[in-house]
Amino acid sequence: MVLTGAGISAESGVPTFRGPGGFWRSYSPERLATAEAFGQNPRLVWEWYDWRRSIVRKAEPNAGHRALVELERQKTDEFREPSRFTLVTQNVDGLHDRAGSRNVLKLHGDIWQVRCVGCGAEERNEQVPLEELPPHCSCGALLRPAVVWFGEPLPAAAWQRAVEASEQAQLFLVIGTSAVVYPAAGLAEVGREAGARLAVVNAEPTPLDATADWVLRGQAGELLPRLL
Ligand code: BJW
Numbered sequence: 379m380v381l382t383g384a385g386i387s388a389e390s391g392v393p394t395f396r397g398p399g400g401f402w403r404s405y406s407p408e409r410l411a412t413a414e415a416f417g418q419n420p421r422l423v424w425e426w427y428d429w430r431r432s433i434v435r436k437a438e439p440n441a442g443h444r445a446l447v448e449l450e451r452q453k454t455d456e457f458r459e460p461s462r463f464t465l466v467t468q469n470v471d472g473l474h475d476r477a478g479s480r481n482v483l484k485l486h487g488d489i490w491q492v493r494c495v496g497c498g499a500e501e502r503n504e505q506v507p508l509e510e511l512p513p514h515c516s517c518g519a520l521l522r523p524a525v526v527w528f529g530e531p532l533p534a535a536a537w538q539r540a541v542e543a544s545e546q547a548q549l550f551l552v553i554g555t556s557a558v559v560y561p562a563a564g565l566a567e568v569g570r571e572a573g574a575r576l577a578v579v580n581a582e583p584t585p586l587d588a589t590a591d592w593v594l595r596g597q598a599g600e601l602l603p604r605l606l
């Protein structure tokens with residue numbers, strides 16, 4: 379079981395949320411990634427996403443993403459069952475898919491999907507930069523990014539599969555996440571309580587370090603190929 383966060387994409391040039399250089403303009407993610415912020419200033423929130431979409435568009439998967447593709451391949455060969463390896467990401471950038479990972483469970487949505495706040499229609503939108511800020515649906519209502527903001531539930535099916543994989547895991551790798559956002563960070567605790575060994579691969583300390591079996595401090599793009 380592998381849980382990734384923004385840190386795994388940092389070496390691809392995608393900004394993280396917290397820590398040095400993590401804030402966009404002077405806004406913390408807790409102030410931007412909410413339905414309230416969107417309700418008050420949809421243009422500001424869309425400017426943040428438009429900026430991030432332009433970065434993600436140009437970004438390429440890095441050695442960390444590629445090491446997880448290789449790990450999936452090895453574990454699938456070893457057990458002859460794809461379900462024995464699960465990759466769960468909090469990232470919305472799609473870089474795991476682009477690297478070649480097969481079964482990526484996206485807990486916080488996808489930056490290229492948009493959803494109408496009026497009629498609920500969801501569609502793919504890859505326009506960079508967006509022509510209209512904020513963009514509107516053909517029904518006239520506002521479109522929002524189809525991502526999970528604070529106070530919103532995670533996609534039920536992906537969450538259920540992530541919990542099951544955590545409960546069954548022998549080894550739980552947590553990579554490139556500050557592990558402060560729940561319920562995603564809680565998966566590592568679910569895994570540990572069910573008997574998994576826990577390894578944290580992160581540039582900075584995290585709250586999970588205290589209970590981890592291994593803490594590997596450094597860049598994921600360097601450490602993961604070596605770990606493999
Ligand atoms: C490297 C590196 C390199 C850098 N190599 N490492 C109080 C206590 C507990 C929980 C709560 C609470 N009050 C409220 C809550 C709940 C809340 C929450 O967790 N809040 C806390 C912040 C306090 N959670 C929610 O609201 C969630 N929903 C929920 O609980 O719903 C309940 C519900 C049920 C039923 C009905 C209704 C509701 C939803 C959380 C959604 C989070 N959304 C965001 C935005 C997603 C869309 C987008 O991308 O725009 O998700 S916020 C942002 O944080 C994003 C990320 O996925 C998430 C996690 O961030 P991540 O990935 O960990 O990044 P960073 O920047 O924090 O860390 C990067 C790390 O990498 C750093 O440590 C670096 O050192 C490291 N690093 N380079 C290795 N090269």
Ligand code: ZN
Nearest residue numbers: 494497515517
């Ligand atoms: Zn609509």
